[in-house]
Amino acid sequence: MEKVLLLHSSCDGQTIKILRYIEQQLGGNYHCETQDIHQSPGIDFTRYDRVLIGASVRYGHLNKKLYQFVEQHQQALEKHKAAFFCVNLTARKPGKDTPETSVYMQKFLQTSPWQPKLLAVFAGALRYPRYSWFDRTMIQLIMRMTGGETDTTKEVEYTDWGKVSAFSQAFKQL
Structure with a gap:
């Protein structure tokens, strides 16, 4: 059974709701643990096979603590099967709902030292x-x-x- 670490930087809970849905979709072959990036200063990444980070946008920005977390844990994230998704209301519009077309995802990729292999953008609530x-x-x-x-x-x-x-x-x- 693979262990999956589900991390979030959420403002109002939709990112957490999306992570819980993903946990259900993964099914019984995966043991998932969910943690708040803002409350998790020390994580032993060696305990996990996969890592998924979900982050929400508020007032046009991802939380600064997300960037600090990624910088602090860049090497561990790069060693894992790791992915990232961004949640925002702009993604409700066609053409602004993919990693290539989302201004928030593009800014993340330009700012972050970590370049995830798998990315997604989801509309929020x-x-x-x-x-x-x-x-x-x-x-x-x-x-x-x-x-x-x-x-x-x-x-x-x-x-x-x-x-x-x-x-x-x-x-x-x-």
């Missing part, structure tokens, strides 16, 4: 009622500028679960 007043107002403004949902009473999940399933299968094949 819009959860207005759960946001603080400030976040709700700012996200509503961004959505208005980008032609997205602006009704602050709504929650909309844009994640394409079929695309996540396909990524899960590709991760198994690493």
Whole structure:
């Protein structure tokens, strides 16, 4: 049985939800452990066969702690069957939902010393009622500028679960 480390840098939980879905897709031949990058300073990578990192974008940026984590653990990540995915609301639009067309993924690849072999970009979820007043107002403004949902009473999940399933299968094949 392979051991898989599922790491996340999540703002509102959609990245964690995607990781849990991937864990289900991997099935019984994989033992998965999930950890928050922000809470995991020391990881013994030798305990794992595969590593998957999922990170969300907030206000146009991946968390700085993600970059610090990757820099600190670059050599370990390069020795493993490791993959990375990014979650953002811009990916709800066709043409902005692949590693090649996502500005956030391209920025990650330019900034990060680690260049994962397998990459994906997934659309996230819009959860207005759960946001603080400030976040709700700012996200509503961004959505208005980008032609997205602006009704602050709504929650909309844009994640394409079929695309996540396909990524899960590709991760198994690493």
